[in-house]
Amino acid sequence: MTIRGIGLHSGEPSMVRFHPAEGPVRFRLGGLEFRPLASSVVDTTRCTVLGHQHLRLMTVEHLLAALYIRGIWEGLVIEVTGLEIPILDGSAQEWVAALQGFSSRGPKPEPVSGTIRVEEGRSSVLAQPADSFSLTVTILFPHPRIGYQQVQCPPTPLEELARARTFGFLNEVEAMRAQGLIKGASLENALVFSEQSFVNTPRMLYEPVWHKALDFLGDLYLAGRPYWGRFVAHRGSHRLHVELARLLQS
Numbered sequence: 001m002t003i004r005g006i007g008l009h010s011g012e013p014s015m016v017r018f019h020p021a022e023g024p025v026r027f028r029l030g031g032l033e034f035r036p037l038a039s040s041v042v043d044t045t046r047c048t049v050l051g052h053q054h055l056r057l058m059t060v061e062h063l064l065a066a067l068y069i070r071g072i073w074e075g076l077v078i079e080v081t082g083l084e085i086p087i088l089d090g091s092a093q094e095w096v097a098a099l100q101g102f103s104s105r106g107p108k109p110e111p112v113s114g115t116i117r118v119e120e121g122r123s124s125v126l127a128q129p130a131d132s133f134s135l136t137v138t139i140l141f142p143h144p145r146i147g148y149q150q151v152q153c154p155p156t157p158l159e160e161l162a163r164a165r166t167f168g169f170l171n172e173v174e175a176m177r178a179q180g181l182i183k184g185a186s187l188e189n190a191l192v193f194s195e196q197s198f199v200n201t202p203r204m205l206y207e208p209v210w211h212k213a214l215d216f217l218g219d220l221y222l223a224g225r226p227y228w229g230r231f232v233a234h235r236g237s238h239r240l241h242v243e244l245a246r247l248l249q250s
């Protein structure tokens, strides 16, 4: 199966193909293969970027979140043509659907062995020992349509998070474009907020926090294997998520 699209940040076309293969899940790019691991992350400004030798691969988080949701840790090579994973509709639902043909495979979840906490200003992420997986994510944006939002999985099933789209604010568009970001962003691939309201219609009541939880799963995938534990992210960022995954990985 081939999936084509454009990158959210680069605006460039790219293509992804899934191939069954023995061994751990890995990317194939420019003739090289590398695993999606926190130790390979080279940038977390607005998206998660993997680096391998001279190669860079941007915005891996939604595809990795789909792998997390589907429990796929082995048996797959993800061939990428381009420098960024396609943004598609801004969520992970097309990735989850595209991975239906691959079965859940990988090591048994390992229990988180002690409390790990990473913080920066008023943001924090936490992993604590527990005998199952749970995730609580909260966000706080001073916007009349967002404010404080929380999602807890369970009871919300992880698969439900896949539908939540990337979100952004109209008043940040120019500044981000000036930094060379979001060249591919549009109302087709993001939930966009104006100063007081939405520009397009949300898919669910708490789409922003559901999407944050989806980003968290994608970054947590970079720990390289599933874990049992209680995970909490308050006003998280790719930087904090990836740091947590890196600490788990080590």
Ligand SMILES: [Zn+2]
Pocket: 061, 062, 166, 211, 215
């Ligand atoms: Zn995202």
